[in-house]
Amino acid sequence: MLQPFRLALALALVTGAVAWAEQAPGARVRRERPVTVASTPTGPLPVVHVAGDTPTVFLFSSPIQRKTLTFDESRIRVLDAGERSIIVQPVANLGDGERQEIGVFFADGHQPTRAAFVLVTDPADVDSRIDVQRPEPPNTACQPTAQAPAPKPEDFVLLGYVDAKGVTTSSRKGKFDAVQGLNWDSIVAFRGTGWILAAVTIVNGPDRPAWTPREATFVGRAGIPLRARLVAEKPGAILPGEAERVLAVVDVAETQADLVFTLEVRGDGGHLTIPGVRFPKPAAEDAQ
Numbered sequence: 001m002l003q004p005f006r007l008a009l010a011l012a013l014v015t016g017a018v019a020w021a022e023q024a025p026g027a028r029v030r031r032e033r034p035v036t037v038a039s040t041p042t043g044p045l046p047v048v049h050v051a052g053d054t055p056t057v058f059l060f061s062s063p064i065q066r067k068t069l070t071f072d073e074s075r076i077r078v079l080d081a082g083e084r085s086i087i088v089q090p091v092a093n094l095g096d097g098e099r100q101e102i103g104v105f106f107a108d109g110h111q112p113t114r115a116a117f118v119l120v121t122d123p124a125d126v127d128s129r130i131d132v133q134r135p136e137p138p139n140t141a142c143q144p145t146a147q148a149p150a151p152k153p154e155d156f157v158l159l160g161y162v163d164a165k166g167v168t169t170s171s172r173k174g175k176f177d178a179v180q181g182l183n184w185d186s187i188v189a190f191r192g193t194g195w196i197l198a199a200v201t202i203v204n205g206p207d208r209p210a211w212t213p214r215e216a217t218f219v220g221r222a223g224i225p226l227r228a229r230l231v232a233e234k235p236g237a238i239l240p241g242e243a244e245r246v247l248a249v250v251d252v253a254e255t256q257a258d259l260v261f262t263l264e265v266r267g268d269g270g271h272l273t274i275p276g277v278r279f280p281k282p283a284a285e286d287a288q
Contacts (some may be wrong), residue, residue: 028122030054032129037115039135039252040259041194042160045101045118051126052093055079058086060115060132063107067224071102074176076119094121103253109227110134113251156192163193168280174203181205182270185243191259191279197249198263198277201240210237211267216248218261220276228263256281 028051035046038263050056066081075094079087086104094100102114113134156162168191174184185201196218204211228248238244248263259279265272 028054029125030128032126032131034131034133035117036133036135037112037117039112039161041114045116048117048119048130049122049125049127049276049278050088050090050094050119050120052090054126054128055087055089056127056130058088058117058130058132060084060086060106061134062110065105065107065224065226067222068105068226069102070104072100075100076102088119090119090121091110094119105226106134107227109229109250111229113227114253123143126129139232146197156256161192161195165193165282168283170278170280174201174274181208182211182272184272184274187274187277189277189279190283193282194254195249195251196261196279197247198274199245199247200263200265201245202265202272203243203244204238204240206241209238209269210239211270212237213246213265213267215266216246217264217266218248218250219264220259220261225263226252 031049035048038045047087048056061084063083064086066083066086069078069081069086071078071088075091075098077089077091079089081087086102088102090100098120100119102119103114105114106112112134115134118128169188170176171186171188173186182205183203185203187198187200190197190199198218202213213230213232216230218226218228220226228250231247231249233245233247246265248265258281261277261279263274263277265274
């Protein structure tokens, strides 16, 4: 009774094998491989092979801010974007020498803050799955007492944080609000190559408890939050009636436009919001 079924199954398997064998010589080889993102904003971007007839799945090791995706919609389609994954496919095979960039920010704000890739089409293979990895932090377990050397001006140029355009700045003075209690006295916004930094002097009201800033976020006009690294000039709590300076820094994509954000600094039992923090567009390279 089972012999006809087994015969049909065998024929189906043979037919499928023959069809695959006939298609294989002209088909691209599908690859699944890990890719490590660039460790600095100016580092070389990993290359991913895409094809118009094959979706490419990016799987990330940590959550991403899918609303920060950047790509050329006329050439690349994003079929789906989740908390830890993106599925992309070019509208058609990319031409010879054509390189399309796609990037997205991680949600945790840790370095590197952004994952970016160069998409190309290769006649021989296509990446069907990319396991996105972030560079491992340097292992300092063998040198627990080692202290990093103090940065020098030349380091910023060698690391690519400052180029021929230099650094642009803007500054504002705050207004004390006795009702709010937690205020800012002044802010200076710095913009360099692939990064922005806000240095803000926070004033704690005399009737407030000691307050420790914990995290900072830049929110753009589109409502997309960018988690920043927060560095206190003097770590610890800001005592009642005292003022301390904190730095909020985040990596951003290159653009020639002014950037305007709302800076939110949060801590235990309160937060501070500074709207309209402007980072002027980069200066021209040939400016004298």
